[in-house]
Amino acid sequence: MKTAFVTLLAAVLCVEQAYPLLCYVCQEEESNKNCLTISMCAKEDKHCVTIRSNVGTKPDKPKYVLSKMCSPTCPATSQQQNQTHQRVFCCEKPLCNVNGVSSKQSSYGVMSLGVLASITYPFARGQ
Template identity: 35%
Template sequence: MKILLLAALVAVLCTKHAFSLTCFTCKDATSNLQCLSTTTCSDYEKYCLTSYTSSGLGNDRSHRITKKCAAICPSINLNIGVAGVATSCCETSLCNISGASSVKTSYAVIAVGALVSLVCVLRLGM
């Protein structure tokens, strides 16, 4: 009976390492195809984190993707006209294969900003 309990304990301890979280990783990649490297996360890292950033307009627009293991899951979805950041997290191995939901440029915010600038210039008589 003691041998059976000892065998069960060894199996449980070995199983923990066999089921460590594995995430896709990359830094400042321009596409998901550049994010196919994998990393086994530390015991305290419980999430696969994907960050998607964008900036610029039209042909000058750039996108960057960063994927990594994370201890916490920050929930960020920020869009400031010509720049934005979005994050997504998941908790199973290799779950971050796709990118975070894309960040869209708000042309309405840009138009309002341009209009306000024009009004200020006209009021000041420049």
């Protein structure tokens, strides 16, 4: 039973998306640990996006804020407006914007392993 459940979960994670995309969302957080709220995206949203903005005024001590969201398209990859520089990271898999700085393949792989580990751990402990 446990093996069948884990196999089914792995198959669901690998199947093309039939339901709305799930992404992490937040607005202008200073730490990624405060940027882990999960949201179901609108049907037309195809990308999870992370924007890292440099809001620091001292060049030797940059200060960054993170914003994460769902989006129907991937915004421009980087922008510079006034003194603010933004880096944009896009991906197309569920919860792939967990950290916003890796490639979409490695983010998806890390997320998948985390989900599998969190589900199989209680079974391994017999709970």
